[in-house]
Amino acid sequence: MKINKLALLILDGWGIGPDYNADAIASAATPFFDNAWKTYPHSTLTTFGEEVGLPDGQMGNSEVGHLNLGAGRVVYQELARINKAIRTKELDLNPELLQLIERCKTNGHRIHLMGLVSDGGVHSHLDHLIALCDILQKHQIRKISIHAFMDGRDTDPKSGIGFIKTLTDHIKNSDARLVSICGRYYAMDRDKRWERVKKAYDLLVHGIGDTADTAEEALLKAYSQNITDEFIEPTLLGAPDPDLLIKDGDAVLFFNFRTDRPRQLTEVLTQTAFHEFNMHPLKLDFVTMTEYDASFKGIPALFKTDNLNNTLGEVIATRGLTQVRMAETEKYPHVTFFFSGGREIPFKGESRIMIPSPKVATYDLQPEMSAPELTAALLEHWETSDPDFICLNFANTDMVGHTGVFEAGIKAAETVDACVEKIVTKGLEKSYQFIILADHGNADTMINPDGSPNTAHTKNPVPVIYIGTQPIQLHHGKLGDVAPTILKLMGVDIPAEMTGNILF
Incomplete structure (x- = not known):
């Protein structure tokens, strides 16, 4: 069976907020994302509470998010x-x-x-x-x-x-x-x-x-x-x-x-x-x-840690396929250790690329972080290699969201939008399909109702967009639904351990 290459782009901290005036992402100029949302199949995902293995109502986070994304099931959290x-x-x-x-x-x-x-x-x-x-x-x-x-x-x-x-x-x-x-x-x-x-x-x-x-x-x-x-x-x-x-x-x-x-x-x-x-x-x-x-x-x-078997990375490796995990320092453990279900060492056929995060006291001082360098690294990687699966995390709207500096949150979102456009444009030329989503919200609510800065994650829904040639319609789901959806889109059999639903 032909394998359909796919890239998963995780826009960390990019939720859909209820209040435009508190939402740095909605306030940002993000023409690529806005057009993709209008043009391609899209829906929303739940990232908190029992749907990601947390207590009812408990906000999600990057560790929980990447565990669920990679596992393809609800992972009950510590x-x-x-x-x-x-x-x-x-x-x-x-x-x-x-x-x-x-x-x-x-x-x-x-x-x-x-x-x-x-x-x-x-x-x-x-x-x-x-x-x-x-x-x-x-x-x-x-x-x-x-x-x-x-x-x-x-x-x-x-x-x-x-x-x-x-x-x-x-x-x-x-x-x-x-x-x-x-x-x-x-x-x-x-x-x-x-x-x-x-x-x-x-x-x-x-x-x-x-x-x-x-x-x-x-x-x-x-x-x-x-x-x-x-x-x-x-x-x-x-x-x-x-x-x-x-x-x-x-x-x-x-x-x-x-x-x-x-x-x-x-x-x-x-x-x-x-x-x-x-x-x-x-x-x-x-x-x-x-x-x-x-x-x-x-x-x-x-x-003790419960071992997670047949995560997305393991299934791809078992099929003899290639994959690359990419992030800057702040989110590198998430696309590797957590996305692999708590496994430190790479799978066979798995490459890893880490770009150092900028050495600044707080990321509002450099809201671009290392997103441009990360983007350049993938474009360079593509010159010599076409991995079957790519998992890439942009940290900006989470890490800058944590600073509570609204203007920096806007710049973070605009940076990510421009980087995603470059990756998708090149990837489509190379016959990749894309899932673009977030693991949880953050910069979508940066101001509390009393006007004070909000530095925490949000429980707002996050976007999920499919860019590719397969004629599908996405429906609402949870993070644990993403891995089986990816395998289905790639043409790879879904293991029994992945109890998540397919999003189309």
Whole structure:
């Protein structure tokens, strides 16, 4: 059977917003997208809640989106798994957690709970931290330090003070102590900005940073200077006490469940010495909520990863076909690891192209990001190779949407539109067909009803457009419907594991 080549273009963060005045994408000049929407088969997709394996109403994100896109089925997410484990008391009986508690009791060592403190549900959830505090208290663990990373990206920019109040109210009669706060910009970098990670490391290990009597005091001071949660300077709370910091022999439980952003901090604390930055691993009893990196040595996880078989990439490889995955640094793990169902290594016949993301403090300063270079890389790749399947992610409308800077969001959308036009024009000459879609919204709602910036993802529908020669009509669906649709369009048999529907 003839194989019909196909390119999947993922416009990260490109939703369809209800309010033009808050929608940077609708406000942008996007002539190619607008014409494609009018001319070609199109519909919308749901990217949140139970249709992507999240709790009802929970907003989607890039990790969840790419997992569902590549799997061709609803992939039940860690947030829903952990929520259920708390609800059913399964977490209380978790073997890795119980063993950690037993070691703390035997050794008398301090345990540190660290992670993102918000209800964003993208990387972590405050409810999970509270449940862990309760379990440790029940087991009479007396030495508990909490290191709170502030969000302001998957939640409103100054909402952190409310989450901290919820936490401190809950632990005020317990043995847990909130020791430090730090913006996720430092503690959760994923772009090899080791100078940022060092500031978090120095706070956690050496107690170096700003000081404040309470987290509320530190946050109010930052807000008064228009510093939002994401960028809170590493801050030590209360009277300095070296025993409250992370040191050799201590236990650490990193309670983030999403795997991409905790890797670097975990690496410097447990795996690799970075002499240039004066960071070296400590001898720690280190446990993580999920498995952050299969290559990390001696790091057990409370929740093991479920293997996903017969993802889109695997099916294409099994058929002896070729594929290329492309993104800039910020979304490279998504088109590789997550799109392949949690698999790190490429499939046979799979090429990967990563373009470095620009080295700027925040992407509103360069809303084009590396989209032009990414586009040029595909055009160059096409000069020597015609892979059967292409998966390419444009990060702009998500990463710039997270800054909350509306004008930059407009520029991001306009950049992506121009890049997509170049790719589609050349691809049609080479007999490619295209699916253009988003994994979730973001820049489609950049202003809250009260006029403040919205930096979080949206639950708005996202577009899906088919550009090609097959006479089809698309209907509304979910992200897990995309992979079987792609295989059908390519003329490849759909495996039984792909329970998603075909979108035409």
